[in-house]
Structures are given as structure tokens and as C-alpha cells.
Amino acid sequence: MAGGDAPDGAAPGVWLARGVCRGLAARGYAVVTEMPLADGRRADVLGVDERGGVLIVEVKASRADFRADAKWDAYRAFCDRFAFAVPPEFPMDILPDEATCGVLVADGYDAQVLREPPEHKLAGARRRAVLLRFARTAARRLHRAIDPEAGVDDG
């Protein structure tokens, strides 16, 4: 099995997201997957660094996966940096240019930065709102995991 291949039964996107989370954690980010945003979308992975910087990573397992979601630019309004994470065999030339997004190359075990995401800093009020939503989502999911009978709804 190549590093980029998901084990039998695992969705490729979920498998790659696991590696993205590991790679970001190794770089000092705290991460949440399937992170709900104020506009109703969910970011595949949202990472917060130790200074409160916000990175969103969208995972694209294949060309078809990338083509199916043309609205990825909406995520940029909720982060300081945006990147795609793709498997090694992904056709890199179809990704937007370096002024727009970074690129991570991922498998289920790790992710490496192929191209650093450019910075476009969030305004203060938006940053506070994103961080508060991230904080409450992470804590509620953790609470559910620790005490499933607590009746906490999903974030």
C-alpha cells in the first residue's frame, strides 16, 4: 500500500485529514476537523497556532474531488492562511496559484508543506469570532467524548 492510499473502508479525505492534523500538530497547531464556520460551511481542518493565527486546510483527494467544490475561496474570509492538502499523485497544476493558497502534500501519517500559504490577516472582530467558535466546538466535542451521557450537542 502506498503512503497516500487509504486503508480499506476509510474515506480518502478522512484518511488524508488525519495526516494533515498530525502534520499541523507537529508544527505547533491545535486542530479541529469538520469545523463549522459562521456561514454554515465546514472547514476540513482548522488549525490555531500559539499566537492565535488561523489556518484552514481543505483536503482534496483527487481531481474530481477538487472540481466538485468550486467555492473554496469562501474559506479565506475565516483564516489568516489557506492551503489545500492533496496526496502525492494529485495533479498539482490544477491548483490555484501561490498568491492564493498554500499546498500540503499528505498521506494518512503526516503532511509536508510543498508551498507555504500566503498570509492575509483577519480583522480583529472576525478573528475573535473564529477563535471563540473554534474554542467552544473543541471543548464541546471533548466533553461529549469524555462524558457521552452529558447531553452535549455536536459543534
Added chain:
Amino acid sequence: MAGGDAPDGAAPGVWLARGVCRGLAARGYAVVTEMPLADGRRADVLGVDERGGVLIVEVKASRADFRADAKWDAYRAFCDRFAFAVPPEFPMDILPDEATCGVLVADGYDAQVLREPPEHKLAGARRRAVLLRFARTAARRLHRAIDPEAGVDDG
């Protein structure tokens, strides 16, 4: 078994903290237990409401437990509101007065507000720091719970 009694083998404080977390969640708080603060202490329970308000609750299972920790007032520097959570049989008259702290009466299943905690608002920079630490602690613990092999250290 009375509602305030921990099941065999459970530490009374941990049992009460479970009920405190449930009670705060029902009131709209997202919670983290054993929350590390910038001064090296850990708050028993730190809750964040939907507007970013910060509540710290210290759990005191008995008179001896309360007497053993005289430095609870240091927690007030890291929250907007501070409360003690105690079991129903706790000697309430030994608690500080209503200008200082609120009181929750807890068992392992829930917690009720006996006395609302007074508000002493955090300054902006301190609030941002507390919320960021809470966010990253919750997310890292959740990540560890989801992917124990990710190598994420405890918060």
C-alpha cells in the same frame, strides 16, 4: 446512595466536576476540566459562554478540601466570574461572601446555582490569552482522544 456521594472508587472531586460540567453545559457553557492557566495552576473547571465570557469553578468536596487550598483567589485573575461547587452537605458558612464568589451545589449528575457569581470583567488582552489557551487545550485533548498515536502532548 445519596446524589452527592461518588460511586465506589471515584474521587469525590472528579465526580462533582462531572456534574458541574453537565450543569454548565446545560446553561450554554463549553467546558474544560483541569484547565492549565498562565501561572502554572489548573482550574478544576473553566467554562466559556457563547459571548466569550469566562467562568472558573473550583470544586470543594468537603471542609478539609476547602481548607487545604487557601489560594483560590488567584483564579479570579483569569476569569470574569468565579464560583465554588460543593456537595449539598457542605458547610456553606465557611465559603467567602457573595461579593467574592458564586456557589453551585453539585452532585455527579448536575449542578444548580445557589448564588450567582459576581462579575469582575477581564481586560481584553488577558481575556484573549485565556480564550486562546482554552481553545488550544481543548483542541489538543480532542485530537489526542481521536488519534492517540498522533503524538500530541496533553494541554
